Amino acid sequence: MIKFGPSGNSESFYAAGYEHTEDSAAFVKARGLDCFEYSFGRGVHLSEKKAKSICAAFERAGVEISAHAPYYINFGNPDDEMAAKSYGYVLDSAKAIKLMGGKRVVFHPAAQGKEGREIVVARTEERLHILRDYIYLNGLQNLIFCPETMGKIAQIGTVEEITRFCKVDPIYTPCVDFGHVNSREQGSLKTADDYKRLLGYMIDCLGFERMKHFHVHFSKIMYGARGEIKHLTFEDTVYGPEFEPLAEVLLEWKLEPYVVSESAGTQIEDAAQMKRCYEEQKNRL
Numbered sequence: 001m002i003k004f005g006p007s008g009n010s011e012s013f014y015a016a017g018y019e020h021t022e023d024s025a026a027f028v029k030a031r032g033l034d035c036f037e038y039s040f041g042r043g044v045h046l047s048e049k050k051a052k053s054i055c056a057a058f059e060r061a062g063v064e065i066s067a068h069a070p071y072y073i074n075f076g077n078p079d080d081e082m083a084a085k086s087y088g089y090v091l092d093s094a095k096a097i098k099l100m101g102g103k104r105v106v107f108h109p110a111a112q113g114k115e116g117r118e119i120v121v122a123r124t125e126e127r128l129h130i131l132r133d134y135i136y137l138n139g140l141q142n143l144i145f146c147p148e149t150m151g152k153i154a155q156i157g158t159v160e161e162i163t164r165f166c167k168v169d170p171i172y173t174p175c176v177d178f179g180h181v182n183s184r185e186q187g188s189l190k191t192a193d194d195y196k197r198l199l200g201y202m203i204d205c206l207g208f209e210r211m212k213h214f215h216v217h218f219s220k221i222m223y224g225a226r227g228e229i230k231h232l233t234f235e236d237t238v239y240g241p242e243f244e245p246l247a248e249v250l251l252e253w254k255l256e257p258y259v260v261s262e263s264a265g266t267q268i269e270d271a272a273q274m275k276r277c278y279e280e281q282k283n284r285l
Contacts, residue, residue: 002256003064004275005035006267007217013268021054025061031272035064037260038100041071044092051099058101066104066215066258067097075127076110076120076156083127087134094140104215104258106146106175109165110156121161125168132169144173146215151180151228158184159198163205174202175215179231179262182241183223189241195249203253212255218243218274219262231264234273247278251285 005028009018013027021038028036036058040046058065070093073086094105110124128147135141147165150157159181166172181198182189189195203211220232222239232239250257261271 001034002250002259002278003034004259004271004278005033005037005063005261006271007037007068007260007262008039008267010268011265022057025054025057025063025065028063028268029061031268032275033063033268033271035066035258035260037066037068037106038097038102039068040089040093040096041068043070044089044096046096048099051096055099055101064258065097065100065102066106066260067093067100067102069093069105069107071108073107074110075124075131076113078113078115078123086127087131090131090145091134091138091140094135094143094145095138098140098143103142104144104146106148106215106217108150108155108157109147109162112154112156117156120156121164124156124161125165128165128168128172132171135171141171143171144215145171146173146175148175148215148217149177149180151177151183151221151223153184153227155227159201163202166206166210170210173210173214174206175217176202177217177262178241178246179217179219179221180228182239183221183228186223187240190245192245192248192252195246196253199249199253199255212257214255214257216257216259217262218246218259219264219267219270231262233263233266234270235266243274243277244281247274247281250278251281 070089073089112120147162149162162174220236220239222229261267263270
């Protein structure tokens with residue numbers, strides 16, 4: 001089944017007086033949502049006791065939880081020692097989300113730096129083979145690892161690059177951040193056909209079964225010549241992208257992803273709006 005939910009806690013969560021991740025489960029469920037993405041963006045600092053407490057809260061609520069690994073992962077770094085840290089960040093995130101009862105880990109693949117792009121992409125691909133081996137050695141192959149499309153031109157993470165990385169092993173499933181794609185491609189996502197071209201390419205390369213339950217990040221994002229500038233809310237009418245044509249394609253192609261809202265402060269409200277949009281289109285079929 002398709003799932004909708006927020007990335008982290010919205011401003012309304014804190015305004016209601018909540019502060020603990022355990023409270024997020026019931027808060028999400030009360031709004032008719034199905035999932036929640038926990039961010040380890042600044043590092044994996046979570047005790048086993050806390051992880052199990054979070055797991056229990058989300059199991060009670062019937063809400064699925066995923067994790068975003070630290071933002072500073074960079075498998076394209078020419079320094080092998082720095083790359084070794086990136087392996088650790090992904091593995092630590094995976095071990096933590098497993099304790100929390102989740103199955104998905106999203107991660108940023110790489111930054112280009114000063115080298116040629118193909119050099120960095122090839123190095124990143126090679127290191128994802130090594131990461132794959134570490135994942136199996138640690139018994140984490142039952143989880144799903146999601147390299148993410150990135151929004152800045154200087155980041156590694158085009159649709160084609162992420163698809164290439166996911167060919168390394170079935171443990172990798174794309175995280176398509178449609179706001180990021182729209183930003184780096186200067187407003188490319190406007191119609192259902194635009195979404196079909198993107199998703200059709202990935203399905204052709206990876207197969208329908210892998211893509212059926214792919215990971216989605218969705219938000220409107222301000223962009224400039226270098227790509228992503230900042231995340232916005234669904235109130236924005238300038239930058240996009242819009243969710244309605246994507247909902248149309250998901251229904252037509254029978255795709256059932258895990259859809260996470262990354263709106264700036266209104267992520268739970270905008271996740272609920274996406275779910276309503278999807279259900280309304282479904283009811284019209």
